[in-house]
Amino acid sequence: MTARGRFITLEGGEGAGKSTHARALAAWLRAMGRDPVLTREPGGTPHAEALRAMLLDGLVAPFGAEAEATVFAIARSDHMARIIRPALSEGRWVVCDRFIDSTRAYQGAAGVADETLLALERIAIGADRPDLTLVFDLPAAEGLARAARRNEGADRFEQDVLAVHEARRAAFLAIARSEPDRCVLIDATLPVAAVSGAVEAAVLARFGAEIEGRGG
Template identity: 50%
Template sequence: MATNNGLFISLEGIDGSGKSTQARQLAEWFRSLGRDPVLTREPGGAPGAEDIRRLLVEGDPNRWSPETEILLFTAARRDHLESTIRPALKAGRDVITDRFADSTRVYQGATRGDLRNIVDQIHATTIGVEPDLTLILDMDPAISLSRGLARGSGEDRFEEFGLPFQQALRRGFQDLAAAEPERCHLIDADADPDRVAARIRDVVQTRL
């Protein structure tokens, strides 16, 4: 999402790869530079989107079909865009989001069926923007899955699909990084969190 105002950054990756932690650290670094970032997440990031989040991340893994998930995620994303992202960028603030459209491209578009074309068509029609920079945290799925389940957050619907699903997600994100190297940067998230944060800062610094 090219803008003359704030910088729009998304963090992506499989469940338990450390996105939330790294998003918080990145926001803290921005503040240390005198910037005023908005730290947000998907699904969620706005009142209506948070309501939809509960439908998506809680409950039985087979609660929704992939097609229904695409529509729910997109509805939440539209509210997020209208209520949080666009106003912040227009005000000159940076936006750092834990997930954006790439998660739908991988989770529903590539992993739960051959639905990428549907995801892209709906995205183009209803969202129509991309982050300026996407950081994809790449981690061993077995480690990330154990982390995610250990949290016991109650928001583990996708973790419940098991290790093969997480392995397929990893391949999907790696393919995405290879297909869009200008926007997407693959970050080794198996490293110590401080080293991961340092690598993220190095990449982001080139865009400031």
């Protein structure tokens, strides 16, 4: 019987480097003898990518934060069913750029009640949870500056005022403090190479025996 794969998520505010380090982590795991699935949220499947475009273009925003949370949950349910669960059941590792904590931080900071968010989580992912979540932290103003240099135009969430981004950062930090068995805080103000080193160290600290026993 194939052992279940490992599920690693990367979380944090705008411009924190999640996408860059998700790609780097997947490449590192591949070099260590794994065959990781690299994916993202919202997205990962054709239907979820279509919902991503609606969310980031702001088409759902006029309906309110609860509606956004619901659309994220719909996309996540499809992502889980078509990509994440099948990969894990095959013994593959999954690296996902954003997951449930982004909904908790973004829509939670926008006023969606905890019980609503938890109910949507139960619908979208059931009992499945990441084995490790890397929370990338840096000041909101710095993250927005990075995002502005990277993008031609700000998406629906990047356009929010600084105070909203600071509330999201506080939410991510609270999640990391409340779930230390799952979450590891990564200082995203460090140079890229240092952040990559911290990511690899965190993964080895959690799964070293499994990784080193499979090559590398």
